Amino acid sequence: MQAIQIQQTGGPEVMALRELPTPSPVAGEALIRLEASGVNFIDVYLREGRYPAQMPYILGQEGAGTVVALGEGTAHSGLKVGDRVAWCGVPGTYAQMAVAPASRLIHVPDDITSQQAAAAMLQGMTAHYLAHSAYSIQPGDEVLIHAGAGGVGLLLIQMAKSLGARVFTTVSNEEKAELAREAGADEVVLYTREDFAAAVKKRASGLGMAAVYDSVGKTTFEKSLEVLRPRGILVLYGGSSGAVPPFDLIQLSRRGSLYVTRPTLNDYTATREELVARAESVLGDVASGALKLRIAHVYQLADAASAHRDLEARRTTGKALLIP
16 A cells, blocks of 8 residues: 655655555454545644654544454444544554544544545544533633634634634635635634734723634744633644743733643543544534535645645645545
8 A cells, every 4th residue: 555654753855655565453443445634733743753653654643434344343333344434533544544443433424525524523523622622612702713714723713603602813814814704703813914912902892802722832822812801711722833932820820810721632532422422513514514614725645745835834724635
């Protein structure tokens, strides 16, 4: 099979398309023929070495495809050869074939394509736990979502609006601003033209944001705290601009007894029951049309390095996929 493997950390140039043996499913696993793989910032972090990985390493943690073989001990899972499944949080999806634990696989509804399923799993469930659990949005809340035209951003805007929030978002240009408005954003700030903190505070109707959802990190962290209302929460779920520097927690009390959390999807899908509930909610909303996906960037597996370059340069909007 072909797969994108790295043998050392670094820039996109360390990614190589290689011929590798097809993996065999061990007990509790399934072998899946991939039809689409999601491209996410966690893949960049692993490639860079920001997150540790044992080399050599096959990139990718999200995919959808068809089960072609089952390991021992999977009879209770309800899976069978030929089932269409999707999953995330399991390494090795930048490939034609991959193995994954049966316990992490979700059946794909008949009225959803594999590309839609691959686009919805990681970013859709991320948006779901952000809006429903990391901070449970309440009707009338004002919230700020950074990177509003990104994959998570567009989905999170839709979910926040469905929960009754007034949604602020930041983007870099007019094209992305229009996408954010189409998703339902009430107030769009072009951070390349004005200070986002000043703009948000000027347009806020109350004491500030109930929550700020921040996937940018280093360049936005301090000013994200500035726009929170007393006892508001900063949900830092990524770091596309780099890691946040060391921070003195006494600043949280001085700014109004604020909260900061650094969540991960794995902790919000830690049990099979929670994983299934989130995945079925997201895929059900995609199937009904309540949640609209934007799949604007589709690359061949061999072009994975180009996908990473575009993602890092913020040239992508919505979801980027690889097709094996």
